[in-house]
Amino acid sequence: MITTITFIPLVAALAIVLAPSANRGMIKILALVGTLISSVLAIQLVLHFDFGGELQFVEKYAWIPSIGVDYFLGIDGLNALLVLLVAFLSPIFVLASWKVDEKAKTYFSLLCLQITALYGAFTALNFFHWFIFWEGALVPVFFLIKLYGGDGRHKAAISFFIFTVLGSVAMLLGVLLLYLNTGSFDFIELRKLAVEGVIFEKLGVLYPTIFVAVMLGLWVKVPLFPLHPWQAAAYAEAPVAVSMVLTGVMSKMGVYGFLRLVVPVFPEAIRDYSNTLLNLTLITILWGAFLALRQSDIKRILAYSSLNHVAYCMFGIFAVGAAMGVDKINAPAIAMQGAILQMFAHGIGASGLFYVAGKMEEVGGTRDIRAFGGLGTVMPRYAFVFSFLIFSSLGLPFLAGFAAEILIFSGVFSIAPIHTGFALLGLLATAIFLLTIIQRIFTGKTNATHFGATDISYGEVLIILPLLVLTVWIGVAPSTWLILSDQFVQTLVSLLIR
């Protein structure tokens, strides 16, 4: 089943390649149908997920037995939500690129390929093919940025490529070393070994090195300070849908990798270095927020804000390592649940924001917010949607951002109160720059150049509507989503806290 979900977009990609390139409508429909089928199946699958159980819908076949490689897929509490995220977002990615007409064939086949890689990366449980999907997610993005991006696309694509490839190489070497010492590529198996303390014992002196090597690849992908410089340029220069992919899902791949590969496998290291990790995360939070204060390029602001928000996830995760024990509020579990919910919430919200930001470029021909003014008068619907997403992003209660962040903060505060105090400064900076966006774009006198601007059509509202509904849903009833990962988090936390 999971295999089907994963490879339907690939089939769509192949079909697109074979389709006549003149028939753009058909290409787009193919892409949409492919992703929609996958989404429906994925949602269906998660609906049948048993909340109390461990790994489910497992597909496991021996692949290369001599080096312990299985074709191993499955869904547990951790990736259920992320599969849902991809399922919700992937049709929207396609719809968001509906206006791409130039080289549409390449574009949509790459996009479908990308979606396959995303599903694959979230469901693979064996390092071998997980890594294939992981890298496979990188390549289409590189080409999409390079071929369809903005003015600075070449530089952005190259630095994106260099950073992520170097990170991946480090991770690959680390995991190979891990394999040589433990004889397993299997995430579940590795986790079991870690619980028994075998990994720590066997790696010996190499333990910290391997830990850092494995972490590097993920650190770049999230990204966290100081490996983030590729991020803003890539987010800003990528075409709209690709920015959405990058911020909505790709950054979550990094966080997911941490929860799947680093935290369960290296619990000792997460504990020992928790202070350093927390500090770096805190720097990332503030770094992103303060950088965004002085930008005028809307996509750059959103990119830095994304840097800041994803760092909150890592904040929640690393805090668990710093926890001394389970106190009466079970703070580690709360923090980690917050992190997982934040992945989902931010994926939804940030994708929406990048979508509407892309619309802005369409209207004004520039991404510079200083060139806008008074759009609220001529484009009320657009203003509503944009402000709605912005308020979700700055943590307004009853919207998605708040539910996740309050969990992270409640958890982390019990563990690292001083860090939390500083992290809240990031919240303040976020409010400032996000409201500045609204102030610049929508309020004041309408710029003469925008008098003719037409409001977003109801079709576009319809594209974004699922995201708005989800935002409210997550904000008002987070339990719907949290229940998926509850069991998983409790197990993981009990593993980390001795």
Next chain:
Amino acid sequence: MNLFNFTDSVGWLMWVPICPLIAGVFLALLKPSGRVSAFVAIAALAVSLILSLKAFAMTWGHEAQIETHNFTWMHIGGVDLEFGMVLNALTGSMLAMVSLIGLLIFIYSWSYMSHDDRMGRFFCYLSIFMVGMLGLVVANSLLLFFMFWEIVGLASYLLIGFWFQKPSAAAAAKKAFITTRIGDLGFLIGLLWAFKATGTFLLFDNGSGILETTQIAALAASENVMFGMNTAGAIALFLFIGAIGKSGQLPLHVWLPDAMEGPTPVSALIHAATMVAAGVFLVARAFPLFIADLAMLEVVAWFGAFTTLFAALVAVGQYDIKRILAYSTVSQLGLMMVGLGAGGLALKEGGISIGMFHLLTHAFFKALLFLGAGSIIHGCNDEQDVRLMGGVFSKMKISSIAYLAGTIALCAFPFTSGYFSKDQILLSAWTASGPIFWISAIASLLTAFYMTRQCCYVFLGKYRGKGHVHESSPIMTVPLVILAVFAVALGYVSEHFYHILDYLSGVHVHQHESIVVIISWIIALGGIGLGLLVYARAKLGIDETDPVKKVFPVPYRWLENRLYADEFYEATAFKLWDVLAILITVLEAIMNQLVDFVTVVVRNIGSFFLNTIDKRVIDEVSFDGTCSRIYNSSQINKLIQNGFLQGYLRLLTGGAVLIGILLIVFTR
């Protein structure tokens, strides 16, 4: 959760905020015409009012009783994050006040906004505001309280920036949101700390809530957690930071006067009667935490005292009618804080009554003043500068009388409602601390003075503005009259017939000190007298110097410039913030340069491969130099070095053949 059981449980309290929510969503989605929107919003709020009055009635006579209804919001790792509703005297009285004043202001807005084509949107925002306000009043969970608190902030942002085409309104909205958010972060830390220390967000939960004796005792047991305070005090301190932001107390007061950019009913509803009182309400709600550490009560009282004096001083130097009222609001909020702080010091739990009583009376007369001001502004053709008014009394009788009723209540003229509540504050300040008492007394004197000054400007003399003054429509004046009745009579009735002080806190409150009563008479009458003395006969107008300015020109200019608070922040906090942002931007730029450098290096390696022999390195330095020498000396070389790739290769192979032959020959 049993939402429909209206008799036993208090779960139905949730309907109080839900009613306006339904109206708000309805208005936002369906966008009906202005008239229909107003009707829907008013109807929904009327239902809320009925429910609120039911809640009020249920608590009346059962002061000490606390009823709760809790439910789980999230369930994580065996721990519940709970929400809930609470019904006690504080809830009941606040609900009744908020929804009553809210309803009156809704009705008033119907007329006030009737010419605005975005009236539907306006009522939508107002409804959202009522959701937040009523929600935080019923909330039994610090977290839920905070969430509604933020919703209130959002509504305030939207309403201040309602006329967003005006850049100043948009800027004021942003300023309000961000300034209050600074406080909110304090609140957030407070509630996180409370959650950490007690393991629950619930305020009352059958003995295990944050505000109940067992938890408070545990919190108070820890010594010297922060600044010599115990845990309860530390939590209270952070909660108080939230209250400072929302209630416009001294360091964070700057947003409130600017918030007057919004439509006048908004100023009345949000920035005078209800929202700003939310901070005071928070302190009252979390009062057990505050009493657990006496140092904290002193902090509250001193902050309040400074604010009340500061704002009263600034109000003397203002000319904008709404701005005067805004500073007056700040001042009165400070006075409420004094009431809570000093009241707590003097009377323990009874302190709630002192602060809350003033909150309730103030809500009525300040709403009245703002609505009256709105009516006057309307009548004077949207003029807000008091120097361009004058002689309004004879033209707008109803509005003027109502306005004067509000004024005397605010001045604490004997036997008006302001008199009773302010009297209580001064009494407890007298018991608690001498300096605080005198500061509050001077502020009260100034209050009477600047209100008299304002009335002289507005009502006396001849009309100095443009056009004609005209009375407003009955839809606007009827709420004024109702509010005026409350403003004058509420204090006497509630204190003498119903013992509201005992009701509010659930303990018996009685304080009496003849000298304080005498002082407060002197203050009220003295202030008014002084004002009349200075302003009644003076020549007033835009071209005239203010009589006080003639005597004290320099200090008065300071007051006109609002004691340079905004400029101070501009020069300090903003600069610091900017410097931080610039610093990080520079560092990021340096990092980007590094990345670019690496990219360039990688590219150069690439182009090195690309050209096989890099022109710059080989050609110019070694190859070219050597080559040209050989080139000149030998003709054979010219044949070989022809730049033809395969030519080189063939030579290379020839070399290999030679080596092979040599090997064969010599290894034999």
Next chain:
Amino acid sequence: MEITLNHYLILSAVLFTIGLIGALTRRHIIIMLVCLEIMLNAANLNLIAFWHFGPNPILLHGPLFTLFTIAIAATEAALGLALVLAIYRHFKTVDLEQVQDLKE
């Protein structure tokens, strides 16, 4: 006749020379790369043959060496073809004879 080491060596020498001839005479740049691959493969064949008939095959030197060679050869191919693309873009031809910028 039994197959001995010499058979393999002769075969690889022949293959290598074929590749060399191609590399030295053809004018199509991609064919030249193809010929390079042929030569590398001939060398690999040599390595494996020596290992197979060598004194101590258990050390696995032959396959290891070959493995590395193949890895490098793959990189070389990728790089070479990238260069071909670059050259093509620059000169608009894949004819070696017209690509004579090296002498400048």
Next chain:
Amino acid sequence: MTVAFYIMAAIAVLGAVMAIALRNVVHAVFSVLLFFSALAGLFILLLAEFIAVVQVLVYIGSVGILMLFAIMLTTKVTGDPTRKLLSRGWAWGGLVSGALLLAFLVPLITQSKSESNSQLSNFNPSVKDLGLTLMDPYFASVGVIALLLTAGLIAAVVAASSASGE
């Protein structure tokens, strides 16, 4: 064994010759694929199955495809037959190559004894042994190769892209 060797050798020589002789570049690449697979067969005869698999994967799977791509990107997809097959001065090339072949063959043919007994018959190297040897004593080399491959990859990307970027 013997027959298999000769068949494979013939295919390999044929493939190589066709690769350099055919006019159509695409056909040439396909014949070199033939050559590659013949070589894989030879590797199997030499009991190096893993190398054979790698040969198939890397050469036929990726290098061949890359070449086809390069042809498609530079000439027409069908690969038009080049008008002039040989470069100028080709005779020199043939000459030196022939000389080199002689230099190779002379010692081989003149050599008297040649051993045919393989030690491999009494042990069968598995992929696992190979992997263990690779990862244990040769780990550093693997690391270097990995880095080299990365550098090569990046260089290739840069080379292929920078020309168009500027």
